[in-house]
Structure formats: structure tokens, C-alpha cells
Amino acid sequence: MENGFRHTAIVGAGLVGCGWAVTFALAGSTVTLYDERAEARQNLPERLRGMLDDLEKAGLANHTAEAFSRMRVCETLAQALDGADYVQESVFERVEVKATVSKDIGALIGPQTIVGSSSSGIPASAFTQEVPKRERFLIAHPVNPPHLAPVVELVPAPWTAPDVVLTVRHALAAMGKVPVEVRREIEGFILNRLQGALLNEAWALYEEGYASIEDIDATVSHGLGLRWAFMGPFETIDLNAPGGVADYAERLAPLYHSIALSRTEPRGWSADLIRRVTEERRQSLPLEKIPERSAWRDRRLAALVAHLRAQDRADRN
Amino acid sequence: MENGFRHTAIVGAGLVGCGWAVTFALAGSTVTLYDERAEARQNLPERLRGMLDDLEKAGLANHTAEAFSRMRVCETLAQALDGADYVQESVFERVEVKATVSKDIGALIGPQTIVGSSSSGIPASAFTQEVPKRERFLIAHPVNPPHLAPVVELVPAPWTAPDVVLTVRHALAAMGKVPVEVRREIEGFILNRLQGALLNEAWALYEEGYASIEDIDATVSHGLGLRWAFMGPFETIDLNAPGGVADYAERLAPLYHSIALSRTEPRGWSADLIRRVTEERRQSLPLEKIPERSAWRDRRLAALVAHLRAQDRADRN
Numbered sequence: 001m002e003n004g005f006r007h008t009a010i011v012g013a014g015l016v017g018c019g020w021a022v023t024f025a026l027a028g029s030t031v032t033l034y035d036e037r038a039e040a041r042q043n044l045p046e047r048l049r050g051m052l053d054d055l056e057k058a059g060l061a062n063h064t065a066e067a068f069s070r071m072r073v074c075e076t077l078a079q080a081l082d083g084a085d086y087v088q089e090s091v092f093e094r095v096e097v098k099a100t101v102s103k104d105i106g107a108l109i110g111p112q113t114i115v116g117s118s119s120s121g122i123p124a125s126a127f128t129q130e131v132p133k134r135e136r137f138l139i140a141h142p143v144n145p146p147h148l149a150p151v152v153e154l155v156p157a158p159w160t161a162p163d164v165v166l167t168v169r170h171a172l173a174a175m176g177k178v179p180v181e182v183r184r185e186i187e188g189f190i191l192n193r194l195q196g197a198l199l200n201e202a203w204a205l206y207e208e209g210y211a212s213i214e215d216i217d218a219t220v221s222h223g224l225g226l227r228w229a230f231m232g233p234f235e236t237i238d239l240n241a242p243g244g245v246a247d248y249a250e251r252l253a254p255l256y257h258s259i260a261l262s263r264t265e266p267r268g269w270s271a272d273l274i275r276r277v278t279e280e281r282r283q284s285l286p287l288e289k290i291p292e293r294s295a296w297r298d299r300r301l302a303a304l305v306a307h308l309r310a311q312d313r314a315d316r317n
Numbered sequence: 318m319e320n321g322f323r324h325t326a327i328v329g330a331g332l333v334g335c336g337w338a339v340t341f342a343l344a345g346s347t348v349t350l351y352d353e354r355a356e357a358r359q360n361l362p363e364r365l366r367g368m369l370d371d372l373e374k375a376g377l378a379n380h381t382a383e384a385f386s387r388m389r390v391c392e393t394l395a396q397a398l399d400g401a402d403y404v405q406e407s408v409f410e411r412v413e414v415k416a417t418v419s420k421d422i423g424a425l426i427g428p429q430t431i432v433g434s435s436s437s438g439i440p441a442s443a444f445t446q447e448v449p450k451r452e453r454f455l456i457a458h459p460v461n462p463p464h465l466a467p468v469v470e471l472v473p474a475p476w477t478a479p480d481v482v483l484t485v486r487h488a489l490a491a492m493g494k495v496p497v498e499v500r501r502e503i504e505g506f507i508l509n510r511l512q513g514a515l516l517n518e519a520w521a522l523y524e525e526g527y528a529s530i531e532d533i534d535a536t537v538s539h540g541l542g543l544r545w546a547f548m549g550p551f552e553t554i555d556l557n558a559p560g561g562v563a564d565y566a567e568r569l570a571p572l573y574h575s576i577a578l579s580r581t582e583p584r585g586w587s588a589d590l591i592r593r594v595t596e597e598r599r600q601s602l603p604l605e606k607i608p609e610r611s612a613w614r615d616r617r618l619a620a621l622v623a624h625l626r627a628q629d630r631a632d633r634n
Contacts, residue, residue, distance in 0.1 A: 121572055143540040143541070143543075144557065149539070149540055149543055150539040150540070151535060151536055151539040151540030153536065178535050178539040178540075180528065180532035180533075180535050180536050181528060181529075181532055182527055182528055183526060183527055183528060184526075184527065186522075186527055187572065187575060187576060187579070188572055188573075188576050190522060190527065190528055190532070190533060190536050191536050191540055191541060192572065192576075193518055193522065193576055194515050194518055194519060194522075194533075194536065194537065194541060195541055195550075196518075196572065196573040196576045196577070197514045197515050197517065197518035197576070197580075198511050198514050198515045198550055199550055199554065199573060200514065200573055200576070200577050201510055201511055201513075201514035202511060202550050202551065205503075205507060205510065205511075209500060209501075210499055210500055210501065210503055210507065211497065211498060211499055211500060211507055212498075213549075213551045214549075215497035215498055215499075215507070216497075216507060216511075216549060216550070216551065217548070217549020217550065217551050217552055218468060218495050218497050218549060219468055219470065219497050219507045219508050219511065219549070220511065220545050220549045220550055221545060221546065221547055221548055221549045221552075222466070222467040222468040222495040223460040223466055223467070223468030223495075223508055224460070224508060224511060224512055224545065225542055225544075225545030225546045225547075225549075226460075226466055226546055226618060226621055226622070226625075227542075227614070227618065228537050228538060228541065228542030228545055228546070229538065229542045229543055229545070229546035229621060230538055230542075230617050230621065231534070231538055231614065231617075232530075232531075232533060232534020232535060232536070232537045232538045232542075233512070233515055233516055233519050233533070233534065233537055234519065234530045234533065234534050234594065234598060235534055235538075235598075235601075235602075237516065238598050238602065238607070239607060239610055239611045239614050240461065242607070243604070244595065244598060244599070244602075244604055244607055245591070245594055245595055245598050246591055246592075246595040249586055249591045249594075249595075250591075253585060253586040253591070254585075255438055255504065255505055255509065255513065256505075256513040256516060256517055256585075256586070257583060257585035257586070258504060259504060259505050259509075259510055259513040259514070259517070260513070260517050260580070260583030260585070261583060262504070263514075263577070264581045264582070264583065265581070266574060266577030266578060266581065268570060268571075268573075268574035268577070269566055269570040269573070269574070274562070274563055274566045274567075274570070275563075277551065277562055277566075278561065278562055278563040278566075281551060281552075281555050281561060281562050282561070284552075285552075285555065285561075287560070287561055290555070290556060290559070290561055293556055294556050296632075297544070297548065297556050300547050300548075300628060301543060301544065303624075303628055304543060304546060304547065304624070304628075305543070307620075307621070307624040308543075311617060311620055311621075315613070
């Protein structure tokens with residue numbers, strides 16, 4: 001694999017770890033998987049096979065049998081790490097869990113191995129300070145599920161070696177992922193800060209009675225979200241005024257500043273508000289239907305990714 | 318047209334007005350158009366024909382010749398309004414311009430006619446207070462371009478008759494649009510408040526040097542925006558935890574509250590920041606390429622809407 005990783009070790013093989021495993025295997029890497037839960041290890045081959053089948057059905061992968069043959073479940077962490085040039089850690093998102101496994105990994109890897117953590121919000125400095133070879137660790141945060149959504153946030157700790165970020169960025173890009181670089185640590189990184197900003201406004205609008213949850217959702221899924229599926233927020237506004245972003249800002253910066261000024265006393269999501277949101281969502285979708293609807297989401301996401309890839313190909317030709 | 322409008326008058330026939338005209342004509346309504354600029358009126362037939370052709374090419378419309386034959390450009394406002402049961406006003410977004418044209422419209426319409434304004438941020442109470450039949454006026458704010466994006470925000474003024482909102486909601490839904498109801502006036506309505514919240518965070522992250530504009534854009538267009546193209550933000554988080562939104566909120570509400578607390582002193586978009594953003598955007602896309610890229614956006618948006626409609630149809634079968 002050109003500039004990619006030859007051998008990737010997956011540590012923590014839940015939904016996120018499996019998504020990563022499939023992604024690396026399809027890109028040509030040898031993949032070893034380890035999960036400390038014996039029962040999770042047992043089900044892995046079937047689960048990985050199912051994910052590859054779904055990708056093939058959606059037109060997002062071929063040669064899946066070869067990819068499957070490149071993956072191997074290991075009985076110990078040491079076996080999984082042996083010979084790996086890259087480790088993707090995706091264990092449970094608790095700082096003490098991440099700290100323990102990172103120490104174990106740091107003690108076992110060679111000096112050239114890089115370790116990325118799937119942490120969605122905890123920065124690497126919070127759990128790699130005492131870790132051997134800590135300069136080889138960084139955050140590589142995917143969007144769920146990692147085998148469908150292209151973006152990966154790379155966030156170095158203050159002690160991460162700069163060439164580590166560069167190497168991972170190039171390797172992921174060579175695999176067709178879209179790595180983005182968060183230059184220094186910040187709570188929530190970029191993706192969840194952007195999501196959080198929109199969510200906080202959505203929850204406040206609902207709390208204040210301006211609209212139903214269904215209507216707020218429709219405003220995004222039948223409006224705002226359409227452009228954001230193929231253009232970022234900056235390009236969107238740059239194309240929304242004849243003179244580009246400067247023209248747009250001249251007209252709309254005052255409105256957006258005024259909106260920000262109306263939200264300087266954030267209340268958070270109160271227990272009562274969470275209860276009301278939950279009730280309204282459960283009327284739209286009973287709790288027991290969540291797994292079925294999640295499978296629908298993955299099918300729709302796969303179809304959307306296939307659509308966008310085909311459009312990108314057509315754009316290039 | 319079942320429960321839709323029989324005869325729609327379009328007042329102000331720029332990009333937004335033309336998008337509306339095509340939308341109503343395709344839904345079976347007779348459409349009269351008026352624009353006070355004689356030169357705009359002259360070019361209208363060609364422009365409308367072009368929009369219909371593009372929709373047909375994208376697989377989003379058929380019978381476009383019939384739709385075209387239902388549209389008629391008028392030389393006076395009175396001619397355009399004569400016999401209309403619905404008026405969509407899309408003149409320049411300045412409060413005094415909207416006030417003047419609304420007064421003219423109010424003086425000419427019959428008692429059963431409804432008037433929706435395409436205003437994207439100015440509430441109806443700011444320009445219909447002195448208008449004859451003001452209880453028949455409301456905001457009907459589309460996303461640009463209106464013939465592609467389904468969502469329409471309906472925002473009543475305090476004096477808008479409740480049945481006016483209901484009638485427009487039903488008529489738009491019958492046409493395949495997705496009307497959402499903003500229950501009372503608020504600056505920016507829902508759509509631009511949600512967009513503004515995300516934009517403000519994006520601009521702040523750029524200002525503070527956390528990431529490049531290109532990487533912030535990629536975080537949305539290759540990550541966050543993918544789910545938001547077919548699910549709203551509430552459904553997204555409801556499906557992102559096994560126990561639904563309550564489970565999600567328990568884990569992530571503290572993070573999002575903390576993010577909100579870090580943004581309680583909004584600086585707005587300073588002139589210097591606008592200059593830096595503009596420079597970085599102009600390196601990605603020179604100013605003279607904006608029209609070409611905007612045409613690309615409309616093609617991609619049309620293709621995405623066609624994809625989403627096909628998926629919705631498949632879901633229903």
C-alpha cells in the first residue's frame with residue numbers, strides 16, 4: 001500500500017475498532033485485532049465478514065475476501081502488536097481505561113510504531129503523560145462508523161512528535177480517508193465542538209418553545225444539511241453571495257454576532273429538558289426500534305457515501 | 318392541485334423568486350410573475366426555461382413544457398396579483414423595501430389571499446405592521462435555491478391569523494416541500510440560528526489557530542454533514558447511544574455545556590478576521606470562479622436531492 005501502513009494493530013474491537021479493522025484491511029494492510037473481552041474476540045470473524053458484505057452490497061468495496069484474509073484475531077495484546085507499524089486504540093472512552101491500555105501498548109511497541117486513539121473528546125495529554133514512547137501517541141478520532149464516514153481528526157498531545165502527525169495524515173489520505181489536523185488540543189476537538197454549537201442552539205430553541213423537535217430536525221435534514229454533505233460551512237457561505245465570503249460577512253456578521261450575544265448564559269441541558277426531549281423522540285421512535293433504525297442509518301449513510309464518491313469521480317472526469 | 322394553491326403570484330423575480338415560480342408551476346399552480354425592474358422581466362422566460370431544463374436533466378421534474386406554459390410575466394403588480402390565492406414576495410431584503418411592497422400588495426389583494434415573504438431573517442412584524450390585511454401575511458423562508466432545497470420556514474407575525482399558517486403549511490406539504498413552523502418570531506428564525514451557531518464556532522476555531530479553513534470545512538463535508546443530509550441533529554444523537562437521546566445526554570451534556578461556557582464572550586467576526594478568511598478562501602477559489610463553482614453546487618445539490626428522493630422511495634417500498 002503506497003505510503004500507507006503495512007501492518008495495523010486494532011486494540012479494542014467494539015463497533016469502532018471493527019470499523020477501523022475493515023478500513024485498514026480494505027486498504028491493503030495486514031490487520032491484527034485484540035480485545036480483552038474473550039467473548040468479543042470469539043464473535044469478531046463473523047462481525048467483520050458482515051461489515052465487509054454490507055460494504056460490498058453498497059458498492060463501496062470489492063475484493064472483500066482478500067481483505068478478510070488479511071485480518072487475524074489475537075489472544076494477547078503482545079501478539080497483536082508484534083510487528084505493527086500502526087496501532088489504532090479504540091477501547092472504552094474513560095480516561096483511566098485509556099491510560100492503562102496506552103501504558104501497556106507503549107511498553108510493547110517498537111520505536112517506529114505510531115499509536116492513534118479513537119477518543120472522541122479526551123485529549124491524548126490526559127492519558128499518555130506517563131506512557132513509554134508517549135511522543136508516538138496522538139488522537140485519530142473517526143466519525144462513527146469509521147468504515148463509512150471519511151473524516152478522521154488528528155490531534156497531537158504537546159509531546160507528540162510532529163512527524164508522527166504527518167505520517168498518519170499521509171497514510172490515511174493514501175487510503176482514501178479525509179484526515180483533518182487539529183493543531184493543538186481543545187475540548188471536543190473540532191467535530192464535536194461544531195456539533196455541540198449547533199446542538200446547544202437546537203436544544204435551546206426547543207426549550208423555549210420555538211419549534212418541535214421534528215421541525216428542528218427537518219430544518220437540518222431538508223435544508224442546512226444538504227449543502228454540508230458536500231461542502232463545508234465556509235465554502236457554503238463563500239458561494240452564497242456574489243462577492244464571496246467578504247460580501248456575505250458584511251451582510252450577515254451582525255446577525256450572527258447578535259445571535260451569539262443572545263446565548264451568553266448557557267443553561268446546559270437540564271434533567272427536565274432531557275426528559276421532554278426524550279419523550280418527544282420516543283413518540284417518533286420507540287426505544288426498542290433504535291437498533292433497527294440504526295441499521296437504516298448505516299444503509300442510508302453507505303448509499304450516500306457511494307453517491308458522493310460517484311459524483312466526485314464524475315467531477316474529476 | 319390537491320390542497321395546493323391554484324394561482325400563485327411571484328413578486329420580485331430574482332434567483333429566489335424564479336426558484337419559487339418554477340416550484341409552484343411544477344406543482345400545478347398557475348404562476349404570474351412581477352418584478353419592478355423592466356430588464357429583469359424581459360429575461361424571465363429564458364431564465365425559467367433554463368431552470369426547468371436543469372431540473373429535468375437532474376431527474377427532478379417532468380412535464381416541464383406544461384409547467385412553463387402555466388407561467389406568465391406581468392407588466393404591473395396589479396396584473397400579477399389579480400386572482401392569486403397565494404403571493405410569494407421575494408424582493409430585496411431591506412426592511413423599507415419589504416414594507417413598501419407589502420403595503421402595495423395588501424392594498425391590491427382580496428380578503429382570502431395569503432402573502433408569504435422569502436425574508437431570511439427580518440421578521441414579518443418589522444414590515445407588515447402598517448400593511449392592509451396584515452393578518453394574511455407571514456414569513457415563508459426557503460433555502461437557496463428554493464426549487465432544489467425542500468425546507469420552508471413559516472414564521473407568523475403576532476397578528477398573523479393562525480389559519481393562514483395552517484393553510485400554507487398544508488399547501489406546501491401537498492407540493493412535496495417540507496414546511497417547518499417557527500411558533501413565534503425570533504432573530505434569524507431556526508435555520509440561520511442553527512447555521513450561525515455552527516459558523517460562529519467555526520470562525521472562532523479558525524481565529525484561534527486550531528485548524529485551517531479547509532480542514533474545518535472537511536470536518537463537516539466528510540463527517541458531520543453526511544448524517545445531517547438525511548437525519549436531523551436530534552435523531553442523529555438519539556441513534557448514537559444504545560439507550561437513545563437520554564443515554565447520549567447523560568454522557569455528553571457536560572461536554573457540550575463546557576463548550577458553551579467557553580464561548581460566553583462572543584467577539585463577532587472582526588474586519589481583520591474577515592480579511593484572513595477571505596484570503597484563505599480566495600486561495601482555494603479565485604473570486605472570478607465563484608459563478609462556475611455556484612453552478613457546480615447547484616448540480617451537486619440537484620443530484621443529492623435526486624439521490625435522497627430515490628432512497629426515500631425505496632424506504633417506503
